[in-house]
Amino acid sequence: MKNWDVIVIGAGIIGLSLARELRKRSAAVLVLDRGMPGREASHAAAGMLAASPGELPPPLLPLASVSFQLYPEFVHELEIETGMNVDFRNNGALLLTRSPHRGVEPLRPSELCELEPNVVDRGLTGVFLHEASVDPRALVSALLQACKHRGVDTSFGDGVNAVNLTDARVVGVRTEKTTFAAPIVINCAGAWAGQVLPCSFPTRPVKGQMLSLAMPTRDLIRHVIRAPEVYLVPRSDGRLLVGATIEEVGYDKRVDAATIQRMHHAALTLVPALERARLLEDWAGLRPATPDSLPILGPSRIPGYFVATGHFRDGILLTPISALAMAQIISGEPCAYRLEPFSPARFD
Ligand SMILES: Cc1cc2nc3c(=O)[nH]c(=O)nc-3n(C[C@H](O)[C@H](O)[C@H](O)COP(=O)(O)OP(=O)(O)OC[C@H]3O[C@@H](n4cnc5c(N)ncnc54)[C@H](O)[C@@H]3O)c2cc1C
Structure with a gap:
């Protein structure tokens, strides 16, 4: 059976951008989605990049502001990489x-x-x-294309039921049809993240x-x-x-x-x-x-099991920073951003 370094559950904008960021670091990545990629919240979003004070819960402001600053470069790189246009409009x-x-x-x-x-x-x-906007559907298509181009493996149309553990460590996932093996699993299942066993995260x-x-x-x-x-x-x-x-x-x-x-x-x-x-x-x-309207980003209490979800109304805005910060943590690099307010441990 093939082994991956990382399995990402959920091919929304968060899962796809994180898969790409991990693949940039040479990880062997598998992205799983129970449906078509990018057809849930990420397909429905308006794509406002609203990082102004007053628009966000205060603890989210520093992260949102960095993400907003990362956007032009994130889009530029993706457009060069794929030849696709994601309609980034920076005119306020x-x-x-x-x-x-x-x-x-x-x-x-x-x-x-x-x-x-x-x-x-x-x-x-x-x-x-001073805000901007982007077309989230075009962004998802470009991210999918970039993932394929970089050699991220994908399997769509089969939902993950549970994360498999051996000796209380992650060893892979069990889907409706089969199992996949990896020592690291990241739950990016959006509003459904809490339905994947064994940990349940309070997403609604x-x-x-x-x-x-x-x-x-x-x-x-x-x-x-x-x-x-x-x-x-x-x-x-x-x-x-x-x-x-x-x-x-x-x-x-x-x-x-x-x-x-x-x-x-x-x-x-x-x-x-x-x-x-x-x-x-x-x-x-x-x-x-989530109960406090903040995302859930970071390691869970199970070794090898990470979460990146709960982005509520700002998942498109928070995509570049979520992908970058999570990839840094998972790859063992120093993380330049303060993620404590978003730790999954706050719901233990
Ligand atoms: C109407 C609307 C307008 C919005 N406007 C904006 C906006 O202007 N700006 C902004 O920043 N944000 C906006 N958002 C919020 C933004 O869309 C979300 O925060 C973001 O898309 C979340 O991305 P995600 O990848 O976490 O979730 P999703 O896009 O929902 O992706 C989750 C994926 O996980 C998959 N999945 C679920 N369960 C399983 C399982 N068990 N196994 C395998 N796969 C599974 C799903 O099929 C799905 O593809 C808006 C949202 C809505 C609904």
Whole structure:
């Protein structure tokens, strides 16, 4: 039977980026997914890279800020490596609020109008935030391509039931159909991470519904816009994503027509020129949440068993730092980042 150095459970954006980072360090890596790669939360995400204070739980700010800084290089390397475009847009975001945003100079109505001429002034205060966005579906495709190119092994369509132990150490995993051997296993199973035996991590699904529109002109909206009822995320190909709900309804990915209509209507109220925009798609995904809304990153109490999940609303933003920091820890390199607040041990 073939032996790998590392098995990654889950081919979402976290599992794939970590597999690539480990393979860069010459590890023999196998990525397993019970379904198609990258078709869960990572497929549903809007791709906002929202690392501004006020958008994140405070303990996450340092990690999010490093990840944001790593993004341009992460994307550049991946695009060179694969020849694919992941639509990284670094032109900022507009936050529209009913009350002034503390610590940031509000935009004058004329400035807001210049930045986004198609957003109607509804008496909201606007501030400019130095943020970015990326297309998570394109990013997942590029990561998958990079993994294949670098020689990461994959097996899709077979779920992992348990991590196998011998003398209380990891020796591999048991799937529905077979077993795979490796001394190191990393659980990157997103909202399902807690279902893999023997350790159970307190991840839960938080549903988000979204829709996308075809803008009548490509630059009708130029920036990410976060308003009280909805956010808008433009793509360079002329799509506009409108999101998102935050629902505690368990493992339910059904799309509700009335909810989609409500978000669509909120987008039209903000940008009446979207009246002419065609509805392209609607969908729902399950964010991997934890009791303290912080990710779970690091070694578990079982030797050889690691976890990288619970990224909740910020998994796309946190991808570069999660992959890098986890690869450093697993490879025994000094880790330059403080991961104590995210240790799995906080739930023991
Ligand atoms: C509507 C919505 C909007 C979002 N917007 C943003 C945003 O703008 N910016 C941002 O940073 N983040 C955003 N997020 C959050 C982001 O999508 C997630 O944090 C991130 O995708 C998590 O990635 P993951 O790889 O951990 O999980 P997933 O992408 O869910 O991947 C987990 C994988 O594990 C597999 N798996 C599960 N169980 C098993 C098993 N037993 N065996 C084998 N495989 C298994 C699944 O099939 C899946 O492919 C959003 C999420 C949603 C739902």
